[in-house]
Amino acid sequence: MKPPREKRRDARPRPHAAGRDRRPPRDPSQQKGPAGAPATTPPVSQAARNPTPRPRRSGALPAETVPLILEVTPNEDYALLDSGGGEKLEQYGPYRIVRPEGQAIWSRxxxxxDWNDVDAIFTGDTDEEGMGRWRFPKxxxxxxxxxxxxxxxxxxRFTSFRHVGVFPEQASHWRQMEALIRGAGRPVKVLNLFGYTGIASLVAARAGAxxxxxxxxxxxxxxxxxxxxVARLGDRPIRWICEDAKKFAEREERRGSRYDIVLLDPPAYGRGPKGEVWQLFEDLPDMVALARSILxxxxLAVVLTAYSIRASFFAIxxxxxxxFAGMGGRVESGELVIREKAAGRALSTSLFSRWVAA
Structure with missing residues (x-):
């Protein structure tokens, strides 16, 4: 959800949330904020779109672990070098990049x-699509x-909405997913909803799913x-589906398709390819129920990540x-953070909650 995809509405989250829109909505009438973030979301009646909510599941609640902080530390592929003053300095392989970061309210x-010795800076100083919103000092x-x-x-990819095609904090989920797939000792099917540029899908495919x-x-x-x-995984079984995530899950439920792992990475607000409207607080409960129904x-697991929302992880x-009442297992919830290299500060990027089988 971005101009390419139905992703991230920046709702000016509380300090623990990501503070960024992952991708602007597909609705061209939306006004954009300082960093390409959409401004207000048009109200949509939940009753009109979801008149018959699913009944509450019965049974004992799963065990719980809260709060759980999953941390990504600097490595040769990615490092958060420094942050502060509303920006972050990152290293992606050979390139050093400066981008906005609303949560970095501290000093550099x-x-x-060091901040001037960079390869790319997101300026956001034009409404043009493409790389017009980036400056390349070298x-x-x-x-x-x-x-x-x-x-x-x-x-x-240097996108016009300041993102580059990967969210490094997700590496914690990817490691756990890969371990579950390799440790299953049987064929594993993974459904990646709101999959974006596919890094999670590639990790799962490499592990044998x-x-x-x-x-x-x-x-x-x-x-x-x-x-x-590019990853040389062309022979791995990956189905690429361009469709509204909720509609696809509903169809899978009807035709009896089932998965061992479901990844949910929805936006706060977005639109599907046929104008379908997604609003997280209205649609997420049904999406979680759908995820359970197609297991x-x-x-093995259902993993939910939430960016740019006004909520505590206790809500999700x-x-x-x-x-997942009656399913056993455990629900682990908390925040995904990136550990800064310069001063060791933790930059919180998103909330998460995941159910893992016993």
Whole structure:
């Protein structure tokens, strides 16, 4: 959800939330804020779109772990070098990048010389699409550039909405998912809803899973398919589906398709390819119920990440425990953070809640 995809509405979250829109909405009538973030969301009646909510599940609630802070530390692929003054200084492989970061309300730790010695700066000083919103102090860089995660090659892209095609904090979820797939000792099917550029799908496929990747944007699907080839995983079983995530899950439920792992990475607000409206607080309860309904009889996990919302992780924690009542296992909830290299500060990026089978 961005101009390519139905993603992130920046709702000026509380300090623990991400403070950024992942992708602007597909509705061109939306006004954009300082960093390409949409301003207000048009109200949509939940009753009109979801007149018959699913009944509450019965049974004992799963065990719980709260709060759980999942941390990404600097490595050769990615490092948060410094942050402060509403910006962050990052290292992606050979490139140093400066981007806005609303939560970095503290002072910078590194001197100006380090912040000036960079390859790309997101300026957001024009409404043009493409790279017009970036400045390249050293030399002009192409729209795409090679990046890597844990041995998986993929393409970064200087987008007009300040993101580059990967969210490094998700690495904590990817590690757990890969361990579950490899440790299952049987074929595993993964459904990646709101899949964006496909790094999670590539991690799952490399681990041996059969993957279904769903995103509402043709551009995002094209980028993800390109990443599969760049990663030399073209022979791995990945289905690329361009469709509204909720509609796809509903159809899978009707036709009896089942998955062992479901990844949910929804926006606060977005639109599907046929004008479908998504609003997180109205649609998420039904989406969690759908995720449960399309699990196999030996499920492994359901992972939910929430960006840019006015909420505590306790809200989605309670939703997930209710949603998986009677299933056993454990619900773990908290925040995803990136550990800064310069001063060791933790930058919180998002809330998460995940159900893991016993």
């Amino acid at each position: 730790a590194l001197p100006d010389a 030399e002009a860089l192409g729209e795409t550039w090679p990046m890597r995660h844990d041995g998986i090659d993929y393409l970064g 059969e993957v279904t990747h769903v995103d509402a944007s043709k551009k995002a699907i094209g980028w993800a398919r390109e990443n599969q080839e 196999t009889d030996r499920p 924690h309670a939703l997930m425990r209710d949603g």
